[in-house]
Amino acid sequence: MxxxxxxxxxxxxxxxxxxxxxxxxxxxxxxxxQESLIVQYKLSNDIKTLEKQKKFYLEEIEKNQNSLNILNNDTTSLEKFARENYYMKKDNEEVFVVIEEKE
Structure with a gap:
């Protein structure tokens, strides 16, 4: 033309x-x-971020649920948990914390 x-x-x-x-x-x-393409793009990114957070928290809940079941059913693991996290001890013992130096 x-x-x-x-x-x-x-x-x-x-x-x-x-x-x-x-x-x-x-x-x-x-x-x-209000429902412009720019807003839709931002909302889509927010949804993706929230879905990743949801997946992470569901995995954390599963881990914590497993730990709770182990602590409820096994007395030795409960004792180990109490000693490590709350520094509990028996009446006739002394507890020493040994910190290893990293090279």
Whole structure:
């Protein structure tokens, strides 16, 4: 096609009222609306982040549930847990904490 024909088509398109209405609608949907594309993108990223957090916390709950079951059913592990975390001891013993130096 010739350059002049293309120029006429562009000019005709720019003078069309439907073009302006469509362009305005497109701008409105991208930037100004409450459910705009920018907001949808941010919400999508938030959902992905929350799903990762949900997965992490479900795994942590599973680990804690397993630890709780072990502590409820095994007295030696309960005693070990109490000694390590709460520094409990029997009446007739002394507890020494040995810290190894890392090289």
């Amino acid at each position: 010739c350059y002049i024909c293309q120029k006429r088509k562009v000019k005709k398109l720019l003078l069309n009222k439907y073009f302006y209405v469509g362009f305005g609608f497109l701008l409105w949907m991208i930037f100004a609306d």
